[in-house]
Amino acid sequence: MDVLISAAELADRFSDVRLLDVRWTVMQPDGRPAYLEGHLPGAVFVDLDADLADHSAAGRGRHPLPTPDAFQTSARRWGLNGGDSVVVYDDWNGQAASRAWWLLRAAGVSDVxxxxxxxxxxxxxxxxxxxxxxxxxxxxxxxxxxxxxxSVDINEVAVQSKWGDIRILDARASARYRGDEEPLDPRAGHIPGAVSAPTAENINADGTFRIPAELRERFNALGAGEGPVTVYCGSGVTATHQIAALAVAGYAATLYPGSWSEWSSDPERPVATGPDPI
Structure with a gap:
């Protein structure tokens, strides 16, 4: 699976691709003003909260996946046609753009x-x-x-957590994994059995992805080579960056879209704290 394209490669293919600008961060969720100030020529703005999530789906975390119909409506509004090649980007080291990448691949768009x-x-x-x-x-x-x-739902993740036959990676910052702090969700800590794997460690200082060999070494050390992998984060956004990094390394992974925002909101779900999985 080809996941990335460099700026130089994109310049050579510029007329052959559809460009989507996915400016969004947790602290600056409205990326439209930055987009209007400057973007790649021809790039259409994608509103992550409106287009890449379904906030009417109560109880499924902060960014539930959109329905196929709703996502089709958005994709058609962006100008996407069957067979198009698509390039997505953001100004957050790919962490928001990866959500669009994941959804488009999940929707059957083969070249993203x-x-x-x-x-x-x-x-x-x-x-x-x-x-x-x-x-x-x-x-x-x-x-x-x-x-x-x-992708998996909360009950499937609970089974994975209990039996430990699937490696669960927590893509949030280490402090949130340990439960030292929790700025966004109801409870602090992590899903029992999950391994800390901060998304920030997927990238170089300039925001580009680390090379495949380095990512393979990173994920092998986390147990990704030992069997199936599920990834979660706070609300199913940056976990898609982890899945993209795993794909660069040559591994497939499953997304838990509800992520910690859904799990921590259910008082019946157990929570672990500290640096260890359990």
Whole structure:
């Protein structure tokens, strides 16, 4: 699976791809003002909260997956047609763009790449920049399911946690995994049996992904080579970055979309604290 594209490679293919700008961070969820100030020419803005989540789905975490119908509506509004090649990017080291990458791959769009290093890498490359909004001609892409990539619900994760036959990776910062702090969700700690695997360790200082050999070494040390892997984070956003990094390393992984925001909201679910899985 080809996951990444460099700024130089994108410049050579510029006329052949659809560009999606996914500016979003936890602290700055509205990325539209930054997009309007400057973006890759032709890039359509994607609102992560509106387009890549279904906030009407109560009790399933802070960013439940959208329905296939809703996601199709969004993708057509972005101008996507069947067979299109798509490049997604953000200004957060790929952590928001990976959510769009995961959903599009899950929806059956076969050629989706993350711009390695995102907006910053494009600027370092000296690529052309446009301002203002881009309104695409409506596309015709058909999305009937989000089953193209694996995902699990809270009950399936509970079974995995109990029996330990699947490696569960927690992509949040180490302090949140240990339970030292919890700025967003009801309880602090981690799913029992999960291993701490902060997303920040997937990238270099410039925000690009580490090379495949380094990522394989990282994930092998976390047990990814020993069997199936499930990944969660706070709300199912940055976990997709972990899944992208695993794919770069040559491993497939399953997403738990509800993630810690769903698990910690259920008082019946056990919580572990400290640096160890259990």
């Amino acid at each position: 790449r993350i711009l390695d290093g995102g907006w910053a890498a494009w600027q370092r490359f000296g690529g052309r920049i446009a301002t203002g909004a881009v309104v695409a001609e409506p596309g015709d892409v058909t999305i009937t399911s989000l089953d193209g990539l694996a």
